Each structure stands twice: as C-alpha cells, then as structure tokens.
Amino acid sequence: MTYTIKYKKPEWWFWRKLKNVKGDGILFGQGGQVVPMRYFILSDDSRIELPMSMMFRFDSYRCRLIEESIRKEAGR
Numbered sequence: 001m002t003y004t005i006k007y008k009k010p011e012w013w014f015w016r017k018l019k020n021v022k023g024d025g026i027l028f029g030q031g032g033q034v035v036p037m038r039y040f041i042l043s044d045d046s047r048i049e050l051p052m053s054m055m056f057r058f059d060s061y062r063c064r065l066i067e068e069s070i071r072k073e074a075g076r
Contacts, residue, residue, distance in 0.1 A: 001068075002043050003061035007054045015057065018048060024062075026052070 002022050006015040020043040027037045027049070036052040 001061060001065050003065065004059050005040060005062075006057040007050060009054055018042070020044075021062075 002020045005018045005021050005024070007018065008015045018040055021040050022043050023041040025039055027039060029036065037049045038052055038054070038056065040048045040050070042048065
C-alpha cells in the first residue's frame with residue numbers, strides 16, 4: 001500500500017505532491033547535517049529528503065498503513 005504526501009514551504013502558494021510513498025521518517029542532525037530532514041521512500045525504493053521547515057499533509061492511507069504495521073507487530 002502506498003500513499004500521497006503534499007508539501008510546501010510556508011511562503012509558497014501551492015502544494016506539491018509526492019505520490020507512491022511507501023514509508024517515511026525523520027533524520028536528526030546526522031553526518032554534520034544541521035537541519036533535521038524528513039525522508040520519504042517511494043515504491044521504486046528511491047529516497048527523497050526535504051527539510052523539516054516544509055509543511056506536510058499526509059493522506060489517510062498513511063494512518064491505515066501505520067495501524068496495520070502496529071497490528072502485525074502486536075501479533076508476533
């Protein structure tokens with residue numbers, strides 16, 4: 001299952017989309033990096049990193065994916 005994420009800088013007028021996202025997370029200052037980054041893994045296993053200063057909107061499929069993952073972990 002994949003989901004779509006909308007993102008934009010606060011001063012931008014329009015949202016942009018990342019489609020076919022299968023996972024995401026946050027990187028906190030690794031490798032000399034000063035600004036925390038949000039990363040997204042797409043269905044083709046490519047990775048996109050965006051600064052945390054961006055605004056993000058996650059669709060409802062992401063919540064379902066997280067709930068399904070929690071259920072699988074609890075069933076182990």
